[in-house]
Amino acid sequence: MKIHAIQTGTVAIKKNQLIGKGAGARRLVNVLFGREWVQPPVPIYAWVIEHEEGVIVVDTGETARTSEVGYFPRWHPYYNLAVRFQVKPEQEIGAQLKQMGIYSKDVTKVILTHMHTDHAGRLHDFPDSAIHVNMPEYKRTHGFRGQIDGYLSHRFPNWFSPQPIEFDGGAFGAFDKSWNVTAKGDVKVVPTPGHTPAHVSVIVTSEDVHYFLAGDTSYTEENLLRKIPDGVSPNPNQAVDTMQHILSFAKQRLTIYLPSHDPNSELRLKNKATLSFSE
Ligand SMILES: [Zn+2]
Numbered sequence: 001m002k003i004h005a006i007q008t009g010t011v012a013i014k015k016n017q018l019i020g021k022g023a024g025a026r027r028l029v030n031v032l033f034g035r036e037w038v039q040p041p042v043p044i045y046a047w048v049i050e051h052e053e054g055v056i057v058v059d060t061g062e063t064a065r066t067s068e069v070g071y072f073p074r075w076h077p078y079y080n081l082a083v084r085f086q087v088k089p090e091q092e093i094g095a096q097l098k099q100m101g102i103y104s105k106d107v108t109k110v111i112l113t114h115m116h117t118d119h120a121g122r123l124h125d126f127p128d129s130a131i132h133v134n135m136p137e138y139k140r141t142h143g144f145r146g147q148i149d150g151y152l153s154h155r156f157p158n159w160f161s162p163q164p165i166e167f168d169g170g171a172f173g174a175f176d177k178s179w180n181v182t183a184k185g186d187v188k189v190v191p192t193p194g195h196t197p198a199h200v201s202v203i204v205t206s207e208d209v210h211y212f213l214a215g216d217t218s219y220t221e222e223n224l225l226r227k228i229p230d231g232v233s234p235n236p237n238q239a240v241d242t243m244q245h246i247l248s249f250a251k252q253r254l255t256i257y258l259p260s261h262d263p264n265s266e267l268r269l270k271n272k273a274t275l276s277f278s279e
Contacts (some may be wrong), residue, residue, distance in 0.1 A: 002208050003188070004048040005266040006096050008061025009087030012041035013116055018219050019261065020231035022207050031231040032081045039277070040260040041086060044118045047213050048100075049204055051217040053266025054108030056161030057093070057129070058202045058213045059260060062121040063155075064089040071155075073256050078150055080233075085118070104128045109181060111165070111189060112198045113215025115141050117152045121206075124157045137178035137198035148245075150232075164199060165189050172203070192217045192246070195230065201246075208219065209272060212250070214259040217242055221257050221264065221275065250275040 016034035020027050046061040064087045065071050072079035089095060092204040097103070110131040112120055115138065122170060141151035167189075175190040181202070191203040195216040202213040216241070218224040227243045229236035254274045258265045263275060267273070 001052070001204070002050040002203060002271060003206075003211055005098070005269050006046045006048055006061065006228045007043045007091070007266065008046055008092055008093055008096075008118075009044055009085065009091045010041040011062070011066075011086070011261070012084040012273050013038050013055065014082050014231070016040075017231040020229050020233065027231050027236070032077050034082075038040055041084070043263055043266075044085075044087070045258070045260045045265055046119075047202075047258070048097065049101070050102075050188060051182060051187065053184065054185060055102055055106045056181060057107050057110045057126065058231070059113055059119040059215065060122040060125065061091075061093045062109065062118045063124075064092055065155075066121070067115075072152070073147055075148070076147070087121075092125065093122050094232055097125070103155060110279075111181065111200075111202055112137070112162075113192075113201060113213070113260070114196045115151055115153075116216070117150070117155070119215065119274075120152075123160055127157070127159060130163045131160070132165050132189075134165045134198040134200050135162075137196060137200075137260070138162050140196065140198070141247070142196070167191065171187060172226070173252055174245045184215055192242045194242040195233050197234065197238070199242075209274065210253050210255045212246065212255050213271070214246070214257060216260055217246060217272055220262040221268070224257060224259075225275075247275075247277075250278060 014034040015036040016030040020209045021030045047058040049056040072184040105128045107240035109130040141153040169180045172178040181187040186205045196262040204211040231241035
């Protein structure tokens with residue numbers, strides 16, 4: 001089994017999104033009108049697991065179409081004020097997989113940590129795969145309410161018909177339920193709500209190490225250790241509770257923590273750098 005980090009461009013965000021500031025509705029206002037941008041822009045990672053049961057992709061990254069005028073809803077304050085994507089066509093996940101000799105038909109399963117645009121931007125590259133989503137997350141993308149929450153469901157491919165994630169796999173470490181992605185049981189999905197209410201993470205076990213493909217449970221490892229929720233989570237307390245669970249998991253087992261936007265995720269994967277606790 002081999003895990004690859006696929007960087008699908010970068011995204012510039014505000015400092016108040018990286019490190020949430022204020023209480024309640026103020027948090028989002030601080031993101032929209034914050035003056036400081038995170039420098040440099042952060043990476044957008046997706047993950048590819050070359051598994052004996054088939055290739056598994058976790059998140060699909062962002063699309064180069066984000067540079068087209070009108071790709072985002074023009075009226076949307078977040079897309080107007082608080083985010084700038086930089087994705088070249090050759091950085092899209094399908095193009096990168098082809099370079100690696102991996103084609104759509106080789107990918108048996110795609111798992112989405114959540115459905116924000118920078119994670120669900122290239123579903124189009126996986127017409128032959130079973131795409132698994134936590135159904136409450138999918139429901140949140142629907143309609144005008146979904147657009148207000150920043151989802152771009154009108155950009156999903158018209159053939160898109162997600163498969164559910166069923167949490168029927170019992171407890172796994174600090175998580176009270178899980179779902180087995182592989183028959184072997186070495187790739188599991190666990191619930192990690194907070195960044196979105198039905199956000200999930202993927203844990204890949206190889207030898208004695210757990211690779212925690214975290215999505216947006218925190219933007220960086222440092223924010224996890226300091227339990228800093230981002231500025232866009234609808235429920236920052238729930239995000240902190242999830243971080244607590246991840247930290248408990250990582251205290252029990254060797255864990256490499258790989259969030260989608262941490263500039264050091266790729267290096268930690270390469271160096272097999274596990275989370276360490278200074279106590
Ligand atoms: Zn997100």
